[in-house]
Amino acid sequence: MVDFTLTAEQQDLRDLAHDFAVKEIRPVAWEYDKNGTFPEDIIQKAWEVGLMNYYIPEAYGGTRVDSLSGIQIEEELSWGCSGIQTTLGCNSLAYGPLVLAGSEELKKEYLGRLVEAPLLCSFCLTEPDAGSDVASMRTTAVKKGDKYVLNGSKVFITNGGYANWYTVYAKTDKEAGRRGISAFVVPRDAGVTVDKKEDKLGQRASNTAAISFNDVEIPADHLIGQENQGFKLAMMTLDRTRPGVAAMAVGIARAAMEFAIDYSKERVQFGVPIAMHQGIQFMIADMATEVEAARLLAWKAAVLLDQGKDNTIVSSHAKRFAADAAMKIATDAVQIYGGYGFIKEYPVEKLFRDAKIMQLYEGTSQIQRLVIARETLLPRRASSDSSSNGDSAAASTNGAEPHPEPATAN
Ligand SMILES: Cc1cc2nc3c(=O)[nH]c(=O)nc-3n(C[C@H](O)[C@H](O)[C@H](O)COP(=O)(O)OP(=O)(O)OC[C@H]3O[C@@H](n4cnc5c(N)ncnc54)[C@H](O)[C@@H]3O)c2cc1C
Numbered sequence: 001m002v003d004f005t006l007t008a009e010q011q012d013l014r015d016l017a018h019d020f021a022v023k024e025i026r027p028v029a030w031e032y033d034k035n036g037t038f039p040e041d042i043i044q045k046a047w048e049v050g051l052m053n054y055y056i057p058e059a060y061g062g063t064r065v066d067s068l069s070g071i072q073i074e075e076e077l078s079w080g081c082s083g084i085q086t087t088l089g090c091n092s093l094a095y096g097p098l099v100l101a102g103s104e105e106l107k108k109e110y111l112g113r114l115v116e117a118p119l120l121c122s123f124c125l126t127e128p129d130a131g132s133d134v135a136s137m138r139t140t141a142v143k144k145g146d147k148y149v150l151n152g153s154k155v156f157i158t159n160g161g162y163a164n165w166y167t168v169y170a171k172t173d174k175e176a177g178r179r180g181i182s183a184f185v186v187p188r189d190a191g192v193t194v195d196k197k198e199d200k201l202g203q204r205a206s207n208t209a210a211i212s213f214n215d216v217e218i219p220a221d222h223l224i225g226q227e228n229q230g231f232k233l234a235m236m237t238l239d240r241t242r243p244g245v246a247a248m249a250v251g252i253a254r255a256a257m258e259f260a261i262d263y264s265k266e267r268v269q270f271g272v273p274i275a276m277h278q279g280i281q282f283m284i285a286d287m288a289t290e291v292e293a294a295r296l297l298a299w300k301a302a303v304l305l306d307q308g309k310d311n312t313i314v315s316s317h318a319k320r321f322a323a324d325a326a327m328k329i330a331t332d333a334v335q336i337y338g339g340y341g342f343i344k345e346y347p348v349e350k351l352f353r354d355a356k357i358m359q360l361y362e363g364t365s366q367i368q369r370l371v372i373a374r375e376t377l378l379p380r381r382a383s384s385d386s387s388s389n390g391d392s393a394a395a396s397t398n399g400a401e402p403h404p405e406p407a408t409a410n
Pocket residue numbers: 122123124125126130131132133155156157158159200203208357360361362363364365366367370407408410
């Protein structure tokens with residue numbers, strides 16, 4: 001049965017997140033964006049009311065909601081400000097591999113930290129010369145006795161300047177390409193260096209940092225899962241987080257559309273509100289269709305996850321479509337505001353800048369198309385029945401027949 005009705009619990013979470021966005025995020029969003037203010041006060045409040053870390057299992061002190069519930073929160077908070085939601089939501093990207101494959105001890109310690117205090121963690125995959133092409137990363141982790149020693153640099157790390165701990169991908173076998181990557185938990189106090197904070201086009205309230213590891217030693221038991229399993233873990237994590245990124249894009253798109261609708265009813269040209277002109281109506285009609293379609297794709301990608309089914313291609317459909325829709329809708333919202341849309345005093349200018357990142361992080365729109373093309377041209381056998389226990393990521397990243405070697409992933 002297909003039913004697009006949220007349960008009472010899901011609706012309650014959506015309402016909670018919407019109220020939080022209205023009361024705590026919107027009043028400061030444009031100011032924080034202007035000044036690049038890191039939203040520490042909002043992190044504290046969001047953590048207190050349960051709008052962070054909601055995918056942590058109950059066994060480790062969390063509340064573990066399903067993905068369809070989680071993306072309700074993500075759309076609403078992003079409607080408030082996607083930069084602030086990037087800050088609040090990044091923990092789930094970073095602890096994703098730990099939940100999937102970490103040892104009991106690691107989970108208790110590092111998930112426990114997030115449950116006990118409003119701390120942040122970061123997901124460290126991208127490097128200066130390894131963005132989409134994850135397999136070409138150069139950071140290394142060399143085992144020495146009961147420790148690993150890490151060396152290398154990561155760029156564009158969300159919350160990198162503030163994280164208490166990091167999920168770090170590093171080569172444990174330099175000759176093995178993506179099959180030589182492992183994932184580790186690296187506590188900040190092991191000696192992580194924060195090299196610089198980036199000054200960004202959009203999502204300016206979020207922190208994006210370059211970080212490095214110079215002979216950083218961590219206990220050997222901080223390896224997540226097995227050695228050389230890191231790439232698969234990263235891809236499995238992204239399958240799980242991309243529905244949320246799609247929902248965030250819907251949040252931006254919806255905000256831009258709402259501002260555009262309001263403005264079009266107020267602004268009078270040629271003696272009538274511009275909403276009376278069919279050219280404006282058609283732009284708004286297209287916005288409404290695309291918001292609806294993007295949301296449905298995000299929901300489907302989340303529901304597949306909740307059903308334990310492979311969601312790789314639908315996650316990519318959702319992320320690609322919603323990101324491109326957000327960029328188009330934000331661009332058209334600026335168009336509807338005319339010259340005022342280009343002025344910082346008006347709200348859509350920020351949304352236009354924020355929308356761009358949706359086409360870039362967690363896999364660019366080109367990389368999503370690459371995944372979609374591969375899955376469409378060479379569909380996996382019984383893909384809709386495969387469980388999400390890792391087979392999906394293995395098939396989508398191992399290049400196992402009939403799939404060609406994927407050159408890119410992030
Ligand atoms: C604000 C921000 C936050 C981020 N947060 C994180 C984070 O927390 N953790 C993390 O690890 N990373 C993070 N990233 C990094 C992000 O995931 C990468 O920027 C992204 O994956 C693209 O990598 P790149 O920038 O090196 O671009 P490149 O990979 O160099 O790509 C450049 C262009 O080439 C295209 N391209 C590349 N390969 C192909 C191909 N095979 N076919 C067609 N086109 C291709 C790309 O689509 C893009 O248009 C963040 C980035 C930003 C800007």
